[in-house]
Every structure is written in C-alpha cells, then in structure tokens.
Amino acid sequence: MRGALVVLFSLMLSFPAAAQVVTSFSILGDLASRLVPGDVRVVSLVKAGEDTHQHEGTAADLKELRKARLVFAVGAGFEPWLKKAHASSGSKGELILLTEGMELREPGHEDHAHPHQGPSHRHPHGGQDPHVWLDVAKTRAMVARMARALREAFPGQSAEISRKEKAYDLELNSLQEELKKQFSAVPADRRLVITSHDAFGYFGAAQGLRFLAPQGWSTEVEPSAKQVARLIRQIREHKVKALFVENLTNRRSIDQISGETGVKVGGTLYADSLSDSPGPAADYVQMMKHNARTILDALK
Numbered sequence: 001m002r003g004a005l006v007v008l009f010s011l012m013l014s015f016p017a018a019a020q021v022v023t024s025f026s027i028l029g030d031l032a033s034r035l036v037p038g039d040v041r042v043v044s045l046v047k048a049g050e051d052t053h054q055h056e057g058t059a060a061d062l063k064e065l066r067k068a069r070l071v072f073a074v075g076a077g078f079e080p081w082l083k084k085a086h087a088s089s090g091s092k093g094e095l096i097l098l099t100e101g102m103e104l105r106e107p108g109h110e111d112h113a114h115p116h117q118g119p120s121h122r123h124p125h126g127g128q129d130p131h132v133w134l135d136v137a138k139t140r141a142m143v144a145r146m147a148r149a150l151r152e153a154f155p156g157q158s159a160e161i162s163r164k165e166k167a168y169d170l171e172l173n174s175l176q177e178e179l180k181k182q183f184s185a186v187p188a189d190r191r192l193v194i195t196s197h198d199a200f201g202y203f204g205a206a207q208g209l210r211f212l213a214p215q216g217w218s219t220e221v222e223p224s225a226k227q228v229a230r231l232i233r234q235i236r237e238h239k240v241k242a243l244f245v246e247n248l249t250n251r252r253s254i255d256q257i258s259g260e261t262g263v264k265v266g267g268t269l270y271a272d273s274l275s276d277s278p279g280p281a282a283d284y285v286q287m288m289k290h291n292a293r294t295i296l297d298a299l300k
Contacts, residue, residue: 019154022068022093024079025052026274027133028142030283032072034168035147037157043068045082048274048282051248052078057085068093070153072146075099078130096149098132098142105129105201131271135202136176136288140169175285179292183207190299192238194231194257196249199271203291214253223253235261242266242298247281248273266298 020041023029029044036042045061046052066089073079075097086095132138147165151158191209198213214223214231243258243265245251258265269291270281281287
C-alpha cells in the first residue's frame with residue numbers, strides 16, 4: 001500500500017499545475033474566460049460583488065499572481081494596489097494594462113455634478129476615468145489586446161484563441177448594435193440620468209446620454225452636502241426622469257435626492273462588478289443588457 005501511495009504521489013508531482021491567467025476584477029475575468037484555451041485557468045483577484053476601488057492587496061493575491069502566466073488589469077488608476085502586489089509576488093507573468101493607448105475621459109471632459117473638483121477628488125488614484133468597459137467598442141478593443149497577449153503566451157494554442165476571439169467579437173458587435181438601436185429611440189428631453197457614482201460616462205457617450213452623479217469616479221470618496229444640493233438643483237431644472245443606485249455603492253445619497261426631488265429610483269445598475277451567478281449581471285453581456293433595460297424602462 002505504501003509503495004502504491006508513493007507512486008501515486010510521484011505521478012501527481014510529475015503533472016505540472018494548470019496554466020493560469022489572472023485578472024484584476026470580475027468583469028475582466030469574464031472577458032478572459034471567453035478567450036483562454038480550455039486547459040487554462042482564469043482567476044479574478046476581486047470577485048463578483050466586491051469593489052475594486054476599495055480592495056487592497058492580500059496574501060491570497062500574491063499567491064495567485066505568483067502562479068500567473070499573464071496578468072490583465074484596466075490601469076488608469078483603477079487598481080492602485082496591483083503593481084506593487086505584482087512586483088512583491090515575484091510573478092514572472094507580464095502585467096498588461098488594457099487602457100494603455102486608449103483615449104480616456106479627463107476631468108472636465110464632460111459636465112458633471114461636481115465640475116470644480118480636481119482629479120484627486122474625482123478619483124483618488126488618477127486623473128482619468130477608468131470605466132472603459134461600459135462602452136462596448138472599448139471592450140472590444142480590450143478583448144483584441146487580451147487575445148494578442150494570450151496568443152503570445154500560448155503559441156501552441158493560438159488557433160483556438162483566435163477562434164474564440166472571433167466568436168466573442170461577433171457577440172459583442174451584436175450587443176453594440178442592439179444598444180445603439182434601443183437608445184436611438186429615447187427622446188432628447190429624457191436623456192439625462194442620475195447614478196450613484198460617476199462610472200457611466202463612457203456608456204453615456206456611446207449611447208447619447210448624459211450622466212450626473214453625486215460621487216466621483218471612485219466609490220472611496222463620499223459626496224459633500226454641497227455636491228448633493230447642486231445635483232438636486234440640476235434635477236429640478238432639467239426635470240430628470242430617472243435615478244439609479246449601483247450594486248456596490250451606498251445608496252444614502254440617491255435616497256436623499258429621491259426624497260427631496262420626488263424622482264423615483266429606477267433600479268440597480270452594475271458598473272464595477274458582475275453579479276453572483278445566478279443573477280442579472282452574471283457575465284459582461286448580461287450586465288450590459290441589464291443596465292440598458294433598467295435605464296430604458298425608467299426613461300419611458
């Protein structure tokens with residue numbers, strides 16, 4: 001019996017651990033899972049239902065990073081803890097910041113509820129808006145970059161990766177066209193939307209909507225009474241039809257605004273995380289369709 005156990009243990013050691021790709025948070029994890037070869041494991045450091053803005057590097061993160069062949073992150077200040085964690089882990093996997101080279105929203109690029117704040121108040125980790133995945137066109141660009149990196153990391157499986165990339169891009173293209181068609185029917189006087197924090201600027205630019213929020217790009221900084229009061233004035237001035245909470249943010253400010261303006265909360269949107277499965281936003285496509293449906297229903 002002892003000899004059999006020794007042989008079994010030796011066989012287990014002879015099989016290398018499955019290759020691993022690490023992503024910073026759940027939405028990138030879903031994108032990567034649509035592209036990786038079947039024998040490659042995808043691990044997201046920040047899980048569904050968790051807030052990347054609030055995350056700090058953990059010992060568990062270092063362990064996963066150490067095993068990674070590739071590490072995908074958004075960049076643009078979204079994961080300020082990740083570069084240090086990646087370096088500390090001793091990982092040999094390349095850290096790829098998917099927003100590098102993208103045109104990003106800058107402070108003051110669009111009107112918002114707090115135009116006189118500097119970048120440190122809008123997002124404490126950087127002066128650009130990192131929420132690019134809420135524009136399907138930018139997500140398609142990220143997927144293309146992820147696929148290129150995966151083909152380089154797994155050259156023997158490049159054909160499989162390319163097949164998966166093509167199939168997923170067709171799905172994303174269909175989603176992009178569907179959203180464009182749906183929002184084209186929204187009247188001009190119903191295109192102003194209020195959300196918990198300023199995550200939907202790219203979504204708004206893509207769909208011809210204007211989003212205002214009491215909170216900046218990060219969920220870490222609470223809105224001031226002055227910001228909330230200014231937003232209430234704008235809601236009354238523009239006769240806003242829809243307020244929304246987000247799945248990860250404190251809804252106190254939105255409930256206050258709803259109570260003072262009489263505008264009802266139209267539902268919950270997903271910006272910085274997928275939902276658990278089963279849930280309304282268990283993958284990227286479901287998340288975008290849920291957000292669109294929730295907004296459109298409230299704007300009717």
